[in-house]
Amino acid sequence: MTDICELHRDRIAAAFGRLVASGRLPAVPPSERIVVEPTRDPAHGDLATGVAMTLGKAFGMPPSAIAAALADELAADPGVVSAAVAGPGFVNVALAPEAFGDAVRSAVSSGAAYGRRPPDGTPPMVVEFVSANPTGPMHVGHGRGAVVGDALASLLAFAGRTVSREYYVNDAGAQVDVLARSVFVRYLEALGEKTDALGEGLYPGEYLVPVGQALADGHGRAHAGRPEAEWLPPFRDAAVRAMMELIREDLRLLGVRHDSFFSERSLTAGPDGDLVAETIRDLRDRDLVHVGTLPPPKGKPQDDWEDREQTLFRATLFGDEVDRPLLKADGSYTYFAADIAYHRSKWLRGGRHLIDVLGADHGGYVRRMAAAVGAATRGEATFEAKLVQMVSLVRDGQPVRMSKRSGSFVTLREVVEEVGADAFRFTMLFRRSDAQMEFDLAQVVLQAKENPVYYVQYGHARCRSALRQAAEAMPSADLSPGALAQADLGLLRDPGERELIRLVADWPRQVVLAARAGEPHRIAFFLHETASRLHAHWTRGNADPALRFIVPGNVSVTRARLALAAAVAAVLAAGLGILGVGAPDRMERTGGEGTKTGIQS
Template structure:
């Protein structure tokens, strides 16, 4: 294994070579698909260091019994110098134990690759468009947007690290009724800035103080030109000015989280350029849009319901529950109609699409997936498209629902939360649970200095490494790779866990699940703290063992690589690795 090849990748190569040998010997037929073959840690560590399912997944297509194929594979794998034993478990799984030298070589690989340890070419340079946040441009970011923003941004970084080209996109919903409401709300603040007593903001408009500066800016730019003018004269202008101001605010809020999008796509521009009409014409040419009447609502019939003929997309052909209208009765586009055209536009420039949506949009997943499948799969395989749903976050303080100053009028702003606890705490916390699971964000717990706080626990592991290295340097000890054979089983367990990082990166990228990196970091931190605590009772297990300078050098080298792994993982999450706490 060369120093730039990680252990799991090397053993995937060894396994492939063993299968090649069996094909050459006629034991296996040629041409078997190996995509489902894996090399991973056994579920039970007592079973060995590595396990493979090769015999289980290849036996049937090969016309063999799993154990017979496993026996043939074991014979090949046992020839490897790194393998001290290879055994068959159950119906045909193969467990291997590796010589310590294999793990020490992996420690060297971490050192050699540094910040690139775990980087993968799995993506093959294919472009993935990740659309996330896409909050309506009607006010500052709030905590309802925060989780999706962090998940999307971490996913984009992860995919790039795994070998993809990534486009980070924000879809600006600036064509719907909500931005008309925004314009009317801003007009009130504009009049207020001119000295008019506007009183309470009418119900149905946006009451937040964040619109006061926008109104003042418009008063400074236009004077009283539009103060008494009819709505038709100022609505479009004020809408454009207000949306631009809101997007500046949103960009600033996202920057507080370390988030920058590369592309901002406007729904209004999409519609003005005729893209939805082009999509409708294309779908009609394929027989996928027809004029029909929607089914009557189930249950009690609304008094004002009447059948209306609308252009309907045949989404039921692609797994949806019913066909969906792409236009309203007044001829304007439905949100779905515009969204359909937008996704088709994205798919022209990407090999795969990922959308990060709030869980409240779950009902629209089937229809937009149907649209993407229809519009990108007409002449071959459809563009892969996934929607990741993110649950809301409940804000707590001391276990109780928390409310703070509501500059926004109706919600807690992201900026206020970041100011209270810091960017890194917010980002890491948002990735400590699967995004589709409910999350509580307790202001007391996320800054608590305890092992129950995963943010602190992981950061403290890195700070401990740095502290140890500073102390060692002050006492004249330096990390050394010359005698790594002096590392014992407890130290090798840390290496074995750390060596999983490259495969976890690939698995997390393939599953579009950046939270797996946070989980890995927590496990690594727990193992590191566990080893550290051995030194509390056994002086000879401390990283700095004054009785053995050579062994201390080897342990410090191990500590350096653990620190590197933590930094690499935190970088994928957009979190700084602190050096002291």
């Protein structure tokens, strides 16, 4: 369904056309100049536009005069109750009830698909997220990035975009060699050999013990005593496979999915040959690579800087601060060269808008990568980064100590097993991703309105409860979705009902705005506001039976109110679906304790 603001933007454009035809205005403004939004206060009407103030100079007329002409024309529209000028040139519009009734009926008929847009035909998007190094289990910070990326991809798809979810497997470089050496120590331990080598910069977590044991079971002592050059490659491959399976299990537990897992090693050792060399060659052929020197990094002492000629990408031609090295002193590729090749591969595979969900410590990476994508894709693809801040794990406000299993941090699995995937996901999304946050293990499982995920899920359950109770109380009444979609919504006159109807009608617009901004937290905020309005109206009904959703003996009013309940449930279910959170029909009370794990506080 087209959102109500889009619909009335078109009506305002048509009104301008009539005003031009009648000679009252000199021109029809471009459609993008017409912005329509819900009013902040329902007493001022339903919708407002400030287009008159943006046209005053172009039209050579006072904004108030433009607004007055527009208000007169809109007032004649049969779908408009009133149109009035406010302030220096705003036009406030009160709509006929049928305008919002169509939104409620659409929500009732569409259910959790309400607000979903058909594919819009825009170029494909690739959302890369998580991409944690395969050196151990995921921690809570990884989990936040995973949830943000997954919800962002779902939001974009719901808004009509073609989206691919990708995980970049960092299976090349020094860190996986360290992983292999750590596994080798565990392998020797499994063979009964004593070693204290884990103190020498290796990964100490107990999660590597079963990997070493599996290698010992499968190979016996075949690798013991062999030189590192011989055992390192097979141990590296085995370790990466084991860690990626561990990561996949963590992602499945959290309800996160990817469409593809792209191997960093495949950039140089894959079936398509050396893609990094190919990328550098392509840039060089277009005179985007040169040999030169770089100034020392800002704040770095001059005597600590090695001034040498390097092979550089002309990043400054594409908005970066400095040109960027592509080769190290030993002739091997820089990490940045591999990143350029990787993003170029996304473009070659059809991606046209590339979004990376990154940790906040990658802020300095964004500008250079945008420059590289512009160059490597010949301007056909764009790059965007979503930065995710760190998470502090607490319980009742007290810091949580590290986990024995990981050796240095609390694992994502331990947290999700304690609080549940729904609580974890919604809490992570109930704040801007670029804002730091505290995740309180005790608070996120409380069954109280102070817990946002419980509050929203309870709102959906309440709506479904009203529908079940009505079917039991009025067994002979037709309360099917088809009947509710035909209900007389003019019977919904209470301010609480009207406010809920406005929110239902505003949902499709909220989807568009959140997708355009790439901010799934907006969906969480809107759901919380909708649930708050529902609970407030429900509480009023507890005090005044005349406001309840079920009115004994009055099928028409009951049917209209149940249509509203079904519409609100549709909005909550659609939004929770975008966030990857369940929309339960019932809420069972527990002790609010969660499932205990080995996390210590």
